[in-house]
Amino acid sequence: MYTATTRAITVSVTPSYLDDQSAPDDGRWVWAYTVEIANGSPDVVQLRSRYWHITDANGHVEEISGPGVVGEQPTLSPGDSFTYTSGCPLPTPSGFMRGHYRMQAPDGSFFEVEIPAFSLDLPARSRVLN
Template sequence: MTSARLVCSVQTRFLPEQSDPAQSRYAYAYTVSIENRGTLAAQLIARHWQIEEGGEPTQEVHGLGVVGQQPLLGPGESHEYTSWVQIGHPQGRMKGRFLFVSVEAEPFEVEVPAFELAFANMLH
């Protein structure tokens, strides 16, 4: 069992300049913060996102790293990045997980809690 303990949080915002509601295109930026609260360094290797639109699963995204990087996080270090997604419904949701490898070469996954993609005025 690894001694790397990583915690993820996400902030989102609507991107009106990348959206076109008349064409059912809604864009959202999301900023992910990852903090290593453990005692060992760990490197982010890959990501997996599940995207829902209007309550229905629509996309899965797999890939190496995040925005072209595979950051190494030492104890007490954090990494933040911003990406974006475009969906065909005004409301959506994303959740996912990151694959990390500890300095002991032990792979492990870190869950990213589900987060909402919605206009601020649409949230109840």
């Protein structure tokens, strides 16, 4: 598990390789990642958007951004958490992801919450990123 905390909001990510959805002979490796966002702050916050920076083993970078996560823009009261699972295909057998969420505070202001960098590695391989 990979974890980062920003302004008392903790983001934890657990990646896993999806062998049944991958096709290495066709240059396709697929991972799922489960994210938990826990609000340890005294404020209600709402996740408005996401940004991902995805790097494959060849150094190719793909940037993805958009509203919410998995079709939702969850509101988290103090002590609440939100968990979701998504996926990432790569053209190489390893890579890594990092990013941030754009959150909205009760006063209408916005701030970024770090998503920790995490490795996408085959189970039999050693981690590229610690």
